[in-house]
Amino acid sequence: MDQFYFKKASFVKSVADIKDAPLDNLKEVLFVGKSNVGKSSLINALTNMKKLAFTSSNPGHTKLLNYFLIDNMFYLVDCPGYGYSSKRDYDYEFYGKLVENYFKDNKKLSLIIFLLDSRHEPTNDDLDFYQFLLSYNYHFVICMTKCDKLNMSMKSKITKNLKYKFGDAVLNNKIFLCSTNDKQSILLLKNYIETCVKEEN
Ligand SMILES: Nc1nc2c(ncn2[C@@H]2O[C@H](COP(=O)(O)OP(=O)(O)OP(=O)(O)O)[C@@H](O)[C@H]2O)c(=O)[nH]1
Ligand SMILES: [Mg+2]
Numbered sequence: 245m246d247q248f249y250f251k252k253a254s255f256v257k258s259v260a261d262i263k264d265a266p267l268d269n270l271k272e273v274l275f276v277g278k279s280n281v282g283k284s285s286l287i288n289a290l291t292n293m294k295k296l297a298f299t300s301s302n303p304g305h306t307k308l309l310n311y312f313l314i315d316n317m318f319y320l321v322d323c324p325g326y327g328y329s330s331k332r333d334y335d336y337e338f339y340g341k342l343v344e345n346y347f348k349d350n351k352k353l354s355l356i357i358f359l360l361d362s363r364h365e366p367t368n369d370d371l372d373f374y375q376f377l378l379s380y381n382y383h384f385v386i387c388m389t390k391c392d393k394l395n396m397s398m399k400s401k402i403t404k405n406l407k408y409k410f411g412d413a414v415l416n417n418k419i420f421l422c423s424t425n426d427k428q429s430i431l432l433l434k435n436y437i438e439t440c441v442k443e444e445n
Contacts, residue, residue, distance in 0.1 A: 248431045250314045250438075253291035258308040260338075262345045266311055271318040271441050272352045276343075277359030278369055279303035279325030282389035282424065286359065287312060287320050289424040290434050297322050304328040309342065318354065318441045327369035347380055355440045356384035357433075362391050362402060362421065366409050374410055383440065385418040387433065392423035 259265055275283040284297035284306055296312060298305060303325060310322040323346075324339055347353075358377060360366055366374075377384050388402055402421065406414050418436065422429045 248427050248434070249292035250290055250434060252313075252315050253293060253296055253320075254313050255296060256311040256313050256319070258310050260308050260342065262309070262342075262348075262350075265309070266319065269352065270313075271354035271444055272311075272321050272350075273318065273355045273357065273437050273441065274321045274323060274346070274353060275357045275359065276323045276373070277325060277387075277389075278361070278367060278373075279305075279328035281325060281359045281361045283325065283359055284322050285424050286357070286387070286389065286422065286430075286433075287322055289422075289430045290320070290437070309346065317445075320437075326373060327367055347376075347382070350382075353382055354444050355437060356382050357387050357437075358384050358417075359387045359389050360406075362388035362398075363393050365405075371409070374414075378413075385420060385436065386414070387420045387422050389422055391421045391429065392425055 256266060257264070275287060277283055280303035284299045287297040288294060288299065291312070291314070297310060306322055306324045308324065312320045312322070314320055323343065326339060356377065358374070360370060386406070391399065399421065403415070403419065406419065420429065420433050420436070422433060424430070
């Protein structure tokens, strides 16, 4: 049963600026996507820990870059979400700077998991973020989240819809259909992450 998840996981630190990131040279896997898409939940699913990363049904929960050490080998990095429209406590400028600085010449960044909510059409923010990703040369994959909420017919249209919205080039990226309660989908993503990180070491 353990093969389904990363064996060992621990929270290391939260940072508001990349200059405070861990100083070692371990590789990093970044989870990005709009608020509430399921980034923190996916990290918990991959580690089989319910409360490693804090989750919430309210968007805008994760506010800083959170580093989780996996199997003493690499980090999963949980990013705050974009596209959270409550003006009260969402700081666009802060988010923009945090992410841009993270992406700038990041030698440790091994893989980006770009999450999209499978239940909804991609938002303009999703499309903008995809363009932002393309403007860099980092390796990224797409992870459709909350697939447990889809029926078979909706599932079968995912690739076609992605192609329609993001353009043909999106199919150059690997696409994962995930649900936190579907162990097989978590295993596929876990194995992929492991392979990428090991290849780079
Ligand atoms: N049905 C279903 N719900 C999910 C799944 N993954 C996450 N959720 C729910 O989606 C909500 C948001 O999850 P989070 O993991 O906190 O989302 P996040 O992307 O980290 O959000 P922010 O930190 O606010 O950017 C929570 O209520 C989760 O329980 C899934 O696979 N299936
Ligand atoms: Mg979160």
